[in-house]
Amino acid sequence: xxxxxxxxxxxxxxxxMIQVKQLFDRDRIESGDIPRAVFAQLSQARLGxxxxxxxxxxxxCGSRGVANIAIIIKAIADFVKSKGAAPFVIPAMGSHGxxxxxxxxxxxxxxxxxxxxxxxxxxxxxxxxVIGQSEADQNGVSYGVRIDKNAAESDGIIVAGRxxxxxxxxxxxxxxxxxxxxxxxxxxxxxxxxHQNGFGDMARMVPLFGKTIIKHAPVILGFGIxxxxxxxxxxxxxxxxxxxxxxxxxxxxxxxxxxxxILFDKTDVLVVDRIGKDIAGDGMDPxxxxxxxxxxxxxxxxxxxxxxxxDLTPETHGAAFGIGAAHTITKRLxxxxxxxxxxxxxxxxxGIDFVRIPCILxxxxxxxxxxxxxxxxxxxxxxxxxxxxxSLHTERMWISEAMEDEARANKRLEIxxxxxxxxxxxxxxxx
Numbered sequence: 001x002x003x004x005x006x007x008x009x010x011x012x013x014x015x016x017m018i019q020v021k022q023l024f025d026r027d028r029i030e031s032g033d034i035p036r037a038v039f040a041q042l043s044q045a046r047l048g049x050x051x052x053x054x055x056x057x058x059x060x061c062g063s064r065g066v067a068n069i070a071i072i073i074k075a076i077a078d079f080v081k082s083k084g085a086a087p088f089v090i091p092a093m094g095s096h097g098x099x100x101x102x103x104x105x106x107x108x109x110x111x112x113x114x115x116x117x118x119x120x121x122x123x124x125x126x127x128x129x130v131i132g133q134s135e136a137d138q139n140g141v142s143y144g145v146r147i148d149k150n151a152a153e154s155d156g157i158i159v160a161g162r163x164x165x166x167x168x169x170x171x172x173x174x175x176x177x178x179x180x181x182x183x184x185x186x187x188x189x190x191x192x193x194x195h196q197n198g199f200g201d202m203a204r205m206v207p208l209f210g211k212t213i214i215k216h217a218p219v220i221l222g223f224g225i226x227x228x229x230x231x232x233x234x235x236x237x238x239x240x241x242x243x244x245x246x247x248x249x250x251x252x253x254x255x256x257x258x259x260x261x262i263l264f265d266k267t268d269v270l271v272v273d274r275i276g277k278d279i280a281g282d283g284m285d286p287x288x289x290x291x292x293x294x295x296x297x298x299x300x301x302x303x304x305x306x307x308x309x310x311d312l313t314p315e316t317h318g319a320a321f322g323i324g325a326a327h328t329i330t331k332r333l334x335x336x337x338x339x340x341x342x343x344x345x346x347x348x349x350x351g352i353d354f355v356r357i358p359c360i361l362x363x364x365x366x367x368x369x370x371x372x373x374x375x376x377x378x379x380x381x382x383x384x385x386x387x388x389x390x391s392l393h394t395e396r397m398w399i400s401e402a403m404e405d406e407a408r409a410n411k412r413l414e415i416x417x418x419x420x421x422x423x424x425x426x427x428x429x430x431x
Contacts, residue, residue, distance in 0.1 A: 063094075158220060181219070274309075363429050
């Protein structure tokens with residue numbers, strides 16, 4: 001970085017920050033109660049009837065950092081075994097994990113979903129087969145719908161996944177059971193076909209593909225997982241295949257009410273400590289951090305003039321999908337980027353804007369200073385800055401002094417500290 005940029009950054013004085021706590025609904029299922037709760041859902045009348053002794057039952061596991069996912073998958077597998085059937089787990093994540101069988105297996109292993117823990121085989125493959133033709137869309141086009149070959153050849157598929165608002169489009173079905181079938185089980189080939197018209201068409205493509213899979217593939221159950229704003233498991237919903245179309249949309253709206261939103265309307269600068277595919281499909285969730293030119297089909301979230309991203313999570317394994325939504329990043333983050341893992345997701349989803357490189361600064365301090373310096377229309381003497389760990393963890397965050405009165409007037413916010421200087425080290429970094 002040239003000296004002049006560092007000089008320009010040094011001219012920007014950052015305001016002191018106040019730590020606040022956001023108050024959300026804390027209803028949850030304790031981790032020790034999860035197996036019993038899973039069994040209770042799956043034991044409802046008729047739900048487990050298709051699971052017969054000796055049958056091979058596939059269980060999907062996605063790529064996101066879902067709370068308690070290893071315990072949940074193990075409990076589902078244990079239920080299948082209790083019926084005398086043979087479960088196996090399939091990584092269902094489109095092109096994630098570097099679009100390789102080994103990468104997808106390693107990704108869920110990082111969440112604790114291993115053969116040793118769940119007590120059944122993990123069968124990871126990128127091979128897909130066409131299971132049927134979709135209905136024609138509004139242009140009269142019908143699609144060959146593909147899913148994982150091992151799932152297609154099983155005696156039954158339990159589609160398990162978290163239901164939540166999607167990061168790139170809104171519709172009756174976003175992230176959840178329909179999308180797990182259409183994109184997750186589709187692997188790279190199926191996801192590529194489903195994404196071919198871009199995110200603006202995904203609200204139509206996901207149910208079009210999902211309904212085809214319900215009709216032509218051996219789907220026997222949908223198992224929805226909901227989380228509260230603290231990334232804690234709060235609800236399970238087991239659905240028969242013929243219930244998914246009707247019952248998933250209300251579950252999505254319930255999940256939307258649990259988002260860990262930022263309880264301010266706008267800020268001059270939003271500082272995000274880390275992004276990653278384990279945090280959100282876009283690295284950070286624009287339903288929380290605000291829409292950007294990368295996510296034009298999303299509404300909601302905070303309005304931020306500038307966004308600074310400081311690092312990648314270790315769990316994202318260098319996949320930096322989402323950096324395009326930032327204005328500044330750090331050299332620390334830039335040096336961690338795995339371009340193959342980053343670009344394959346962008347190519348599959350047509351989300352090229354998400355992988356554009358923002359301004360790269362030497363340190364955390366300079367990344368924040370440059371973002372503030374270039375923020376248009378802010379009060380230079382009383383700037384609004386918000387710092388969050390990531391878009392999943394917003395309970396505790398930092399706000400600039402200028403926002404203190406607004407925070408005190410909000411009953412859903414608690415002030416935790418007085419104004420403090422940024423804790424930069426001698427090199428200008430926060431860690």
